[in-house]
Amino acid sequence: METEADLPDPPATTRNILAQIHPDSHSYRPFTSSSSSSLSSSSPPDFLRHVQAAFKRHRPLGMVQSTSIRPRRILVPQGEQSENSGCDGCLTVDTQKSQNVLSSKQANTVQDLIEPRKSVAAVVGETPEDSSIILPSSRGKITQSYDENLNPFELQKDQTNPVVDPKIDDVISSSCVVSQHMPVVDSQKKVQLSLGSNAITQRANERMATRMDNLSSHMSCLSLAEMEWDVSNRVEISTINDHDSQQRYFQNTGTSDIGLGSDGGISSLLAKRSALVQDQQHQFTSFLQSDVNHPMTQSSAVGSSCATTTSVRSTSAPMLNSSTYSCHITQRDLVHPSYPTVQCISETPMEVKDCDLSKEQQGCILKGSASLGDGPVNHSKDYSRIDGKSTKEKGFSGDVTDVQSQAPLTKDSSNLKLSKSEKPEKPVSGKGASTARRKSDPELFFKVNGKLYQKLGKIGSGGSSEVHKVISSECTIYALKKIKLKGRDCCTAYGFCQEIEYLNKLKGRNNIIQLIDYEVTDKNLLQEVMNGSMNIKEGRIKDDGYIYMVLEYGEIDLAHMLSQKWKEMDSSSWTIDENWLRFYWQLKPPNMTSASTDTHSGPPSTLLQILQAVKTIHEERIVHSDLKPANFLLVKGSLKLIDFGIAKAIMSDTTNIQRDSQVGTLSYMSPEAFMCNENDANGNTIKCGRPSDIWSLGCILYQMVYGRTPFAEYKTFWSKFKVITDRNHEIPYGPVSNPWLLDLMKKCLAWERNERWRIPQLLQHHFLVPPVPSKLSLSQDQSCKLLQLMAEAYGNDREASVLCSQLQQLLTDPIPPITSKLAESRDQHCLEGDWCLAVLICSGPSFL
Numbered sequence: 001m002e003t004e005a006d007l008p009d010p011p012a013t014t015r016n017i018l019a020q021i022h023p024d025s026h027s028y029r030p031f032t033s034s035s036s037s038s039l040s041s042s043s044p045p046d047f048l049r050h051v052q053a054a055f056k057r058h059r060p061l062g063m064v065q066s067t068s069i070r071p072r073r074i075l076v077p078q079g080e081q082s083e084n085s086g087c088d089g090c091l092t093v094d095t096q097k098s099q100n101v102l103s104s105k106q107a108n109t110v111q112d113l114i115e116p117r118k119s120v121a122a123v124v125g126e127t128p129e130d131s132s133i134i135l136p137s138s139r140g141k142i143t144q145s146y147d148e149n150l151n152p153f154e155l156q157k158d159q160t161n162p163v164v165d166p167k168i169d170d171v172i173s174s175s176c177v178v179s180q181h182m183p184v185v186d187s188q189k190k191v192q193l194s195l196g197s198n199a200i201t202q203r204a205n206e207r208m209a210t211r212m213d214n215l216s217s218h219m220s221c222l223s224l225a226e227m228e229w230d231v232s233n234r235v236e237i238s239t240i241n242d243h244d245s246q247q248r249y250f251q252n253t254g255t256s257d258i259g260l261g262s263d264g265g266i267s268s269l270l271a272k273r274s275a276l277v278q279d280q281q282h283q284f285t286s287f288l289q290s291d292v293n294h295p296m297t298q299s300s301a302v303g304s305s306c307a308t309t310t311s312v313r314s315t316s317a318p319m320l321n322s323s324t325y326s327c328h329i330t331q332r333d334l335v336h337p338s339y340p341t342v343q344c345i346s347e348t349p350m351e352v353k354d355c356d357l358s359k360e361q362q363g364c365i366l367k368g369s370a371s372l373g374d375g376p377v378n379h380s381k382d383y384s385r386i387d388g389k390s391t392k393e394k395g396f397s398g399d400v401t402d403v404q405s406q407a408p409l410t411k412d413s414s415n416l417k418l419s420k421s422e423k424p425e426k427p428v429s430g431k432g433a434s435t436a437r438r439k440s441d442p443e444l445f446f447k448v449n450g451k452l453y454q455k456l457g458k459i460g461s462g463g464s465s466e467v468h469k470v471i472s473s474e475c476t477i478y479a480l481k482k483i484k485l486k487g488r489d490c491c492t493a494y495g496f497c498q499e500i501e502y503l504n505k506l507k508g509r510n511n512i513i514q515l516i517d518y519e520v521t522d523k524n525l526l527q528e529v530m531n532g533s534m535n536i537k538e539g540r541i542k543d544d545g546y547i548y549m550v551l552e553y554g555e556i557d558l559a560h561m562l563s564q565k566w567k568e569m570d571s572s573s574w575t576i577d578e579n580w581l582r583f584y585w586q587l588k589p590p591n592m593t594s595a596s597t598d599t600h601s602g603p604p605s606t607l608l609q610i611l612q613a614v615k616t617i618h619e620e621r622i623v624h625s626d627l628k629p630a631n632f633l634l635v636k637g638s639l640k641l642i643d644f645g646i647a648k649a650i651m652s653d654t655t656n657i658q659r660d661s662q663v664g665t666l667s668y669m670s671p672e673a674f675m676c677n678e679n680d681a682n683g684n685t686i687k688c689g690r691p692s693d694i695w696s697l698g699c700i701l702y703q704m705v706y707g708r709t710p711f712a713e714y715k716t717f718w719s720k721f722k723v724i725t726d727r728n729h730e731i732p733y734g735p736v737s738n739p740w741l742l743d744l745m746k747k748c749l750a751w752e753r754n755e756r757w758r759i760p761q762l763l764q765h766h767f768l769v770p771p772v773p774s775k776l777s778l779s780q781d782q783s784c785k786l787l788q789l790m791a792e793a794y795g796n797d798r799e800a801s802v803l804c805s806q807l808q809q810l811l812t813d814p815i816p817p818i819t820s821k822l823a824e825s826r827d828q829h830c831l832e833g834d835w836c837l838a839v840l841i842c843s844g845p846s847f848l
């Protein structure tokens, strides 16, 4: 058992407090003007004012509670046993008797009284060393334990003969209201009123002083306390700075009285206390209600220097991540808005740290501080916004500030860097910034089907659209294509809607850009396209309609990839470096025999990917009509085709599309695209189809090889038109070391569209599927001679002789059918003479 001597001297601050509370103490007489008689005779409100004043000077503590708000205490095992349990003079009253006058709620409050006895060690330990607050990290919150049942007016009843159960220290420690003479209900539901001696009182005073000191130091750490409220599933930050309410609270508490010395007195005490508690609860509830419209609603703090209490319900509290903060604003912030310190609680359990107001600019949402002088702030809203999860649900649909702050989180910062081609969006600055951010400011956000996407920068603007880099509420980067419909003719507008249709059709195809979401503000237009009931109307669209398409984000397009490479080279001395081409295209190793990407596991070449993408759409009977390097995007290492704005579906009874207008990018346009819908020399209508896309592919390949398009020197539309539509015009091909490459280009750029190779053929072209190189370089004659010799060597072996003669035959004419077992295992490439000979030689007699 601890002795008095063990107890440390309370520091001056505590002495002051204690003296105000216990003016009879010889050691700690704070106010000379204040005597025991004067104090004991002072009215309850006076006394409360002393207490309040003392606390104001020292520690801000939250202390009110409504019926619906249940404080959570930290439950840490209390090692200390009751020192005077069973001591003489302890008046024990079975609480059962008191239950008569206690409602169930009141019983709860009594239970609350009990709880501190068990848990108070969490707040204040027995010694200064162990008095440090051990915050349960798993809770992820700070809990301030307090008890509204402690009635400071009970002090007056026993001023001259203070009786303190040592355990009351604990109660006091866990309470925001200090009471020496509180009846303590023990865990066995006994009410114990200690009627101790002066010595006990003295000791208790000292212990109390110690506790107060400890409490003071704890509260200096926890000037802002957090309580868990069961009010709602929301997190609420609130502040009380309503002095009237505080005053009312104290005045109300001052109306109680305690009768001691008899059972009835205890009952009376409990009854009054419960009435008091009810009143307090009522006061607080009405305070909360009356504060609904107050800037900082739902406060739980009392005292001029104790302005803020924050409720964070651990189970429903927002997930605060490393870059979001919930901020607790002390009253000094309220009083001195310029005061720089704001307490922020990070998600890291129980971590309380100071952060600077500048956090706001960094994305820390400090609405409270920002709005301290400005008017209402709905903190719960703020909280839900800073919650990564709830933001997903709510924040993005409502308020945008958190999006701003949350968007460029650390998820993929590299993604957030704007590429050179991206122009950052105009920052909204100045006074209007915060206001602007509160709403879904179109300057900063796109809204597609009610979902907000924050603009990160403009990627580019095509002939018909603007494309922006955006971030969604899930922190995913997308490209958002915005097409303005106003001023477009109907056909063009239909075309834009058809792009959506095609992209929907191509969903899941990994070489086509994926459409995530879209919105056409002109619903009729979309409907007509989707129903196929388009009426070609004269005139242009007058309404302010837009098409929004949320697309997978591509890091770079092929055009930029190529131009970067070309910049590295001196264009005047542009020569084909086949090794570079092979590297650049990641050509398949020569020993691969199939162009199909499905049959090998290595990375497919760029060219293969281009062809595969076009194959995909051609299989879906879609002609892209605008193939060019800029329309192949690199998305996570894969080339994907974009921009189906002028794509056309091929009708089922034809292989061509009917173009309503001449479209495409001139440098890549096929001759028939220029002459689409005109009549040829035979009077047939010229139509576009898949070969048109093949021509464009030929232009891309040409550009990759030579660094310029085939008709680059013809600058104007008419000169281009003239030369491209001229069947006699010879496309210049510079020398290339690989004749297959030259052949591939020519196969694509055949003027006659029917002469152009189709995608399946191109995929088998020797440039992509190089022939197996010969291992031996024997001439045909030499090979035949060798076979002759072998046949002779086997002499009378008729079967061997037949095989040799068949092989000889193959060498001279590879077409005839083979009936032997050699034919069963043959590969078409293997039928060439040198190879067969090699097999024969290697296999020897055993093969034969």
Ligand SMILES: Nc1ncnc2c1ncn2[C@@H]1O[C@H](COP(=O)(O)OP(=O)(O)OP(=O)(O)O)[C@@H](O)[C@H]1O
Pocket: 459, 460, 461, 462, 463, 464, 465, 466, 467, 479, 481, 513, 551, 552, 553, 554, 555, 557, 626, 630, 631, 633, 642, 643, 645
């Ligand atoms: N999903 C995307 N990811 C990244 N960038 C994109 C994406 N879609 C388009 N872009 C960029 O925006 C540019 C214009 O896009 P797009 O080609 O779709 O628009 P457009 O108006 O049809 O252009 P144009 O008619 O000139 O071809 C592209 O060149 C490309 O750089």
